[in-house]
Amino acid sequence: MPQFAANLSLMYTELPFLDRFAAAAEDGFTAVEYLFPYAWDARTLRARLQAHGLQQVLFNAPPAGLGRAAMAAAWDQGERGTAALPGRQAEFRAGVLQALEDAEVLDCPRIHVLSGIVPPGVERESLKGLCVENLQWAAEQAGRAGRTLLIEPINLRDMPRYFLNRQDHAHELLDAVDSPHLKVQMDLYHCQIVEGDVATKLRRYLPTGRVAHIQVASVPERQEPDRGELHYSYLFELIDQLGWQGWIGCEYRPAAGTRAGLGWRAPWLPG
Numbered sequence: 001m002p003q004f005a006a007n008l009s010l011m012y013t014e015l016p017f018l019d020r021f022a023a024a025a026e027d028g029f030t031a032v033e034y035l036f037p038y039a040w041d042a043r044t045l046r047a048r049l050q051a052h053g054l055q056q057v058l059f060n061a062p063p064a065g066l067g068r069a070a071m072a073a074a075w076d077q078g079e080r081g082t083a084a085l086p087g088r089q090a091e092f093r094a095g096v097l098q099a100l101e102d103a104e105v106l107d108c109p110r111i112h113v114l115s116g117i118v119p120p121g122v123e124r125e126s127l128k129g130l131c132v133e134n135l136q137w138a139a140e141q142a143g144r145a146g147r148t149l150l151i152e153p154i155n156l157r158d159m160p161r162y163f164l165n166r167q168d169h170a171h172e173l174l175d176a177v178d179s180p181h182l183k184v185q186m187d188l189y190h191c192q193i194v195e196g197d198v199a200t201k202l203r204r205y206l207p208t209g210r211v212a213h214i215q216v217a218s219v220p221e222r223q224e225p226d227r228g229e230l231h232y233s234y235l236f237e238l239i240d241q242l243g244w245q246g247w248i249g250c251e252y253r254p255a256a257g258t259r260a261g262l263g264w265r266a267p268w269l270p271g
Ligand SMILES: O=C(O)C(=O)[C@@H](O)CO
Pocket: 035, 060, 112, 152, 154, 187, 190, 215, 251
């Protein structure tokens, strides 16, 4: 049976961030993910998780910045990671170390590392070596800390010039980095927009054990997975048949209220 985690950055936005934990638990979620913890003291977030019987299953390393305040502000300033960006290695390393520290407090096993926006005039291919070198260093740190780092192919309509867009490119990076501590975050919304053939890709990649997290949303609106051009009930059954034991993050923007839109989950609730 697929297990769903609420994404508190996109869901429950009717509520202030810290109140979203309680709302997700009231709706029967036992796990959450969200973009970033850096605007908060991680102990405040841990207290919310514990108070509501939730586990944190994923968050992102900082998109850029040196120091917690700069890391917390970087996303709104347009930063989308530094793993593949020349001249940003100090920020990349500081970000990974900060994320690992927060993961310890939050008892979170997975951290998504963003690779960055390809600078104007630069060829994507030319950044691969640097990205591999950075990810090798980061995977080693993650391994020591008992965490798994993830990379996620993201579509270019939502994130123009983002470095990593295709599933095969993510798996090529895994080949090159060659670490058990680096895996793929397979977001089916992005996968459908960039390359399609989603069921075939699930059949190809889930059995490899190299996918450590799945995310879902309708395409193209990025809303509940009961609408749009992807037939999610088929995909959820397939994911189940493929023996997936991991989490599926609900990374969607509810069409008309989070709770009102949760009907799609009914066939997948335990008991
Ligand atoms: O945008 C997505 O999809 C994500 O999973 C984020 O963590 C990164 O933008």
